Amino acid sequence: MPLENTLASSLLLAMPGMDDPNFSRTAVLVCQHDGEGAMGVVLNRRTDVLLGELFEQLGIEGAAREMKGRQVLWGGPVQVDRGFVLHDDPRPWPSTLRFGAFGLTSSREILHAMARGDGPERYLVMVGHAGWGGEQLEGELAQNAWLTVPAPEAMVFDTDSEQLWQVAAGQIGVDMANMADYSGHA
Structure with a gap:
């Protein structure tokens, strides 16, 4: 049976023993997952860049x-020169990957709309993304590198990024502080 977006719209929580510094204590929203591999965005790593600075660099004016x-946010180590807007707006934005109730848009059009006050109400802006080759993520899951949990929209958009890793685990009754740190070495 072919693998078709089996983990899309789920969160991957790095287990405490994750030794890859790119993913230590991260919450990654899976955007696409199929036989070719997987793509997601890290939701709980802030950059030093403010959205106003990004707008200024892109020549976008008028934002509140x-x-x-x-x-x-830092979305992951792949294509860090590319920006994304994660949102739950159902409008047909150009260059948008839809998965579950979410959209991941890479078009500047959405940023211009946001600055005008006509963009999505709930959104996260990030640079870069995470990626896995075919069956790479499955291998990491088999090694207990990740805990897979649901990704309710309210939690994704309304939880402080610094608390997201623990809050997401808590929704299934897991306290990450009590997890062994010798599992999860992707």
């Missing part, structure tokens, strides 16, 4: 002060 003060 509150929006300009939001931090851009």
Whole structure:
């Protein structure tokens, strides 16, 4: 049976023993997962860049002060020169990957709309993404490198990024502080 988006819209939580510094204590939203591999975005790593600075670099004007003060997230170590907007807006934005209730958009059009006040209400802006080759993620899951949990929209968009790893595990009754650190060496 072919593997078709089996983990899309799920969160991968790095187990405490994850020795890859790119993913230590991360919560990764899986955006696509099939026989070719998987793609996701890290939701709980902030960059030093504010959205206002990003807008300025891109020549986008008119954003509200509150929006300009939001931090851009580090979505992962792949294509760190590329930006993404994770949102739950059902409108047909160009260059958007849809999975479950989420959309991941890489078009500047959505950023311009956000600055005008016509973009998604709930969103996260990030640079880069995470990626796995065919069956690589399955191998890491078999090694207990990741804990897989649901990704409710409210938790994804409304939980402080620094608390997301623990909050996401808590929804299935897991306290990451009590997990052994000798499992999970992807």
